[in-house]
Amino acid sequence: MKYLGVKLDLTTPVLKDDDIVFPAENWFFYWKTSSALWKSKLSSFHWSHRIVVPLYWAYHTDSGDNIDFGSLRQETNLLKLCQVAEEVEKELILAVMIGPAPFLPNGGVPSFLAKDYSKNEMDFMQCFFDSSYQLNKMYSFFSPPVFRAFTNFVLKLGEYLKKERINVDVWGIESGFFEDGLFKSTFFDNSRVFEESFSRFVRAKTSQERSKIHSPEEEDAFRNEFREEIRGLYLKAAEDALSSHWEGLFRYNLLGADSRQFFGRIYQNEDPLAYTKSIFSAFQQNILSSSVLLSSTVKEGPFKIILDKLVQGIHLENYLKEDSYDDSLPSFVFQRFIDFIHFKTPGKEFFFHQNLYELGILPFFYTYYQGSLLFSEFTLEREEEEYDKRIHFISGQNLNDSFFSFMLKIFLNGGRVLLDKTGLDRKFQKKLQVFFLENELDIEQISFQTSLLNAQLGEGRLLIFDGSEVVRFSDQQKHAFWQRLIETFDFLHPKIIGGDDLNIIWLKRFPRSNELQYEEIRRVFICNQTSYKKKCSLKFSKNFVALKVLDEIHSTVQVAQGELSVELMPSGSLFIDFGVFS
Amino acid sequence: MRHERELVVIYGIKEFLSCRGLFVFGFFDRQGVIDSLDIEEILSVFYSSQQVTELMSYSSFLGPFNSKEELFDFVQEFAREKKYTRCVLLTLDEFNIALEQSADAQGILEFIEGHGVLIQTDNSVDKKGLIRGFFG
Numbered sequence: 001m002k003y004l005g006v007k008l009d010l011t012t013p014v015l016k017d018d019d020i021v022f023p024a025e026n027w028f029f030y031w032k033t034s035s036a037l038w039k040s041k042l043s044s045f046h047w048s049h050r051i052v053v054p055l056y057w058a059y060h061t062d063s064g065d066n067i068d069f070g071s072l073r074q075e076t077n078l079l080k081l082c083q084v085a086e087e088v089e090k091e092l093i094l095a096v097m098i099g100p101a102p103f104l105p106n107g108g109v110p111s112f113l114a115k116d117y118s119k120n121e122m123d124f125m126q127c128f129f130d131s132s133y134q135l136n137k138m139y140s141f142f143s144p145p146v147f148r149a150f151t152n153f154v155l156k157l158g159e160y161l162k163k164e165r166i167n168v169d170v171w172g173i174e175s176g177f178f179e180d181g182l183f184k185s186t187f188f189d190n191s192r193v194f195e196e197s198f199s200r201f202v203r204a205k206t207s208q209e210r211s212k213i214h215s216p217e218e219e220d221a222f223r224n225e226f227r228e229e230i231r232g233l234y235l236k237a238a239e240d241a242l243s244s245h246w247e248g249l250f251r252y253n254l255l256g257a258d259s260r261q262f263f264g265r266i267y268q269n270e271d272p273l274a275y276t277k278s279i280f281s282a283f284q285q286n287i288l289s290s291s292v293l294l295s296s297t298v299k300e301g302p303f304k305i306i307l308d309k310l311v312q313g314i315h316l317e318n319y320l321k322e323d324s325y326d327d328s329l330p331s332f333v334f335q336r337f338i339d340f341i342h343f344k345t346p347g348k349e350f351f352f353h354q355n356l357y358e359l360g361i362l363p364f365f366y367t368y369y370q371g372s373l374l375f376s377e378f379t380l381e382r383e384e385e386e387y388d389k390r391i392h393f394i395s396g397q398n399l400n401d402s403f404f405s406f407m408l409k410i411f412l413n414g415g416r417v418l419l420d421k422t423g424l425d426r427k428f429q430k431k432l433q434v435f436f437l438e439n440e441l442d443i444e445q446i447s448f449q450t451s452l453l454n455a456q457l458g459e460g461r462l463l464i465f466d467g468s469e470v471v472r473f474s475d476q477q478k479h480a481f482w483q484r485l486i487e488t489f490d491f492l493h494p495k496i497i498g499g500d501d502l503n504i505i506w507l508k509r510f511p512r513s514n515e516l517q518y519e520e521i522r523r524v525f526i527c528n529q530t531s532y533k534k535k536c537s538l539k540f541s542k543n544f545v546a547l548k549v550l551d552e553i554h555s556t557v558q559v560a561q562g563e564l565s566v567e568l569m570p571s572g573s574l575f576i577d578f579g580v581f582s
Numbered sequence: 583m584r585h586e587r588e589l590v591v592i593y594g595i596k597e598f599l600s601c602r603g604l605f606v607f608g609f610f611d612r613q614g615v616i617d618s619l620d621i622e623e624i625l626s627v628f629y630s631s632q633q634v635t636e637l638m639s640y641s642s643f644l645g646p647f648n649s650k651e652e653l654f655d656f657v658q659e660f661a662r663e664k665k666y667t668r669c670v671l672l673t674l675d676e677f678n679i680a681l682e683q684s685a686d687a688q689g690i691l692e693f694i695e696g697h698g699v700l701i702q703t704d705n706s707v708d709k710k711g712l713i714r715g716f717f718g
Binding site: 123129134259260265 | 596607610611613615677687688691
């Protein structure tokens with residue numbers, strides 16, 4: 001049968017049983033199989049001993065008053081599920097959905113609450129295709145009855161876990177997708193219910209606050225503030241109800257969920273190249289990806305390697321074992337050279353990225369140090385962190401008191417900070433001067449293309465530049481400026497020449513007992529998903545030793561002094577390991 | 583095998599940044615959404631650079647167009663230039679109904695086929711196509 005020129009199968013595609021219960025990256029859908037089969041299913045999962053179990057809210061309640069955890073249906077018995085997991089030596093992580101979940105019918109909301117469709121910023125109904133092209137429609141989380149029922153659900157869940165003494169971690173999961181390099185949450189809503197709630201929010205503001213709205217942009221900022229506030233309420237409700245189990249909120253990039261892909265998927269057309277780009281954007285923002293919306297037939301070739309080895313094998317595993325004791329061999333984590341930290345202002349992230357392009361620092365890093373960047377948000381929880389050798393890039397434009405203190409803390413703890421003083425408030429300029437005087441720091445004034453200020457304290461370094469001057473440089477000047485500036489930070493790393501259009505990611509780990517001659521092991525993954533043959537070269541200093549090439553697919557490597565030449569055919573990929581000396 | 587090249591266009595009235603008018607919300611074909619750069623390139627064939635800037639000035643939408651006829655003409659020229667054999671136009675309301683009433687991808691395609699205004703790139707408008715929603 002043909003519709004709009006598309007050949008459609010009249011038979012429902014048959015999914016393998018494993019794909020149904022383990023649809024993607026360590027996720028287990030307990031409601032898709034009988035509880036009698038849980039044991040055999042869980043024991044057959046060999047990828048990892050840690051398994052994420054998204055909780056399907058609608059599966060546990062029909063009316064909202066009674067929440068079933070096994071008293072009516074065994075398939076809702078979470079105690080049994082956890083016991084079975086323990087028997088087969090698996091560690092479960094339960095996940096509560098904060099906002100609509102694109103992989104569940106009605107977004108996971110019980111049917112008695114499925115009344116008001118959620119809409120995106122373009123006024124399209126928020127819908128997503130699952131792995132068999134069934135349409136899941138999302139409902140607004142801005143409806144007060146949804147909030148009340150959600151609060152009741154998490155409260156009952158918390159009581160149940162306590163009563164049954166179930167020792168399990170619980171995550172909050174916020175679903176979303178990447179569009180134009182930015183993460184968009186499915187919590188976002190523009191529906192009639194949202195508008196009504198927003199009107200009440202505006203009415204509750206004082207007339208003085210209301211008078212601040214003069215333009216559509218200011219109203220948008222107000223809307224974003226409201227969205228964040230409501231999202232915060234859901235989060236707080238879950239956190240309070242599940243306090244002793246609560247591990248925090250994890251954002252998930254669901255491949256195939258973005259609106260561009262949605263239209264292609266109407267025709268059952270899949271674009272693994274776009275999914276790969278989305279995964280790499282998520283790596284850069286340390287957001288987990290999931291292929292739960294994609295059929296297993298899409299997961300082939302380099303895309304499958306990326307999903308298996310990087311998303312599941314490294315990114316998710318590192319998340320899962322973050323807080324648990326682990327005596328296994330040192331494993332790889334992402335290597336980050338620069339962390340572009342921005343203050344979370346919804347709707348403004350685009351301008352932060354645009355500014356980095358105009359400064360020329362992003363094009364510079366993309367040219368030589370692809371796969372080693374991080375974009376992160378400053379949040380108040382971001383207190384304790386390891387100040388490694390990465391550069392922390394901070395823009396002076398939207399600093400507040402706590403972000404400013406955080407920046408000084410990085411420096412005092414031996415971290416490296418690169419501060420663009422453009423737009424830095426006078427208050428902070430004065431504070432900086434006082435800070436330098438109080439700590440008797442030797443401040444070095446350097447003139448290189450523009451005037452720079454360099455402060456050093458032990459390992460810590462604070463380099464201040466004026467971005468408003470740098471943006472006026474020619475592209476060549478910008479390149480020379482960043483090259484020179486980055487060189488002064490002395491980080492040792494192979495440069496990749498000609499890596500445009502290739503997907504590249506850098507990883508690192510501590511050496512194992514047979515590698516103690518090295519300080520660190522670095523691994524690069526290079527993948528060519530274009531339809532052309534691609535070449536690139538890796539230039540490295542004497543501190544690096546090329547150790548081995550792994551999992552070569554349609555690719556060749558030639559070794560020369562201090563250089564590796566890599567040739568990748570379409571769909572080619574490989575890993576290369578380096579030993580690093582100091 | 584030659585695949586039919588079909589363009590689907592979603593349009594409607596929208597108040598956007600204080601401008602109320604007729605906008606195109608999205609062009610898509612079986613490959614997904616048509617890139618805005620492609621649209622800009624095509625616009626430059628028919629419009630002056632100033633008009634192109636005006637039409638492309640709203641990041642998410644294309645427009646505003648002065649009338650439905652103007653919008654349909656533009657879509658037809660665009661489809662011809664991009665070698666589409668035909669295009670189907672739906673209002674945003676109609677498309678949302680398609681989503682509401684469909685259980686799967688096939689259902690959406692059936693709805694589009696049955697409810698959209700069909701424009702052949704040889705200028706013939708399919709009278710069987712229905713106009714609902716905003717322009718009822």
